[in-house]
Amino acid sequence: MARTRCLTNQRRMATGLLLYALDYDGCLPPPEYPQPGGKWRTWIACLQPYIADQEITDCPVNPFKKATNPYHGYPADSSYALNLRFFGVFAPGPFPIDNVEIPAQTVLLTEAGLYRGDGPFGPPSYPWAMTWYWDTAWWPNVYPSPHNRRMNVAVADGHSVSVKVAYYTPEGHDPLYGRLGGAVYNWNGGYPNGQTDGAPRE
Secondary structure, three states, rough: OOOHHHHHHHHHHHHHHHHHHHHHHOOOOOOOOHHHHHHHHHHHHHHHHHHHHHHHHOOOOOOOOOOOOOOOOOOOOOOOOOOOOOOEEOOOEEEOOOHHOHHEEEEEEEOOOOOOOOOOOOOOOOOOOOEEOOOOOOOOHOOOOOOOOOOEEEEEEOOOEEEOOOOOOOOOOOOOOEEEOOOOEOOHHOOOOOOOOOOOOO
């Protein structure tokens, strides 16, 4: 089944990212970074030495091929997006993955694939694809739910899960820490670091 294959892909990619972090002071690669001559590379280039099968970067029902990043115009190289909060959101530079207090609830990878003009449940319609994840309510068309209206995600402890996205609209939602779906949150299980005594932020 396509959803199971996608979950396996994400789990293998998450394992590769955790191995990368072991080699780089606990930090993940940047979601994208410039190269000489105005070209760009993505986190997939950094991940390649840690994954044996390059085909796992493509979701079977959520393709990225022949797509480009809508901001910098480079070719997309994965159906999945890396959580931008691990790189330069809370502080300059990468955020060490070991500092995440609730890794089993903190998103690492989400679906991205091709842009969907009719919204997150519609078919691919335009050759754009994101390499980094911010929030489903920020731009629903680029973070789809292609598996029977569910999204596959990988979390920071390395496991993958299928969730029903909680917020494709911003009302009542905290995009920084808030819930992506199920028990998976945009950051640290819905809690700022060191503040886990209250309710998680939606």
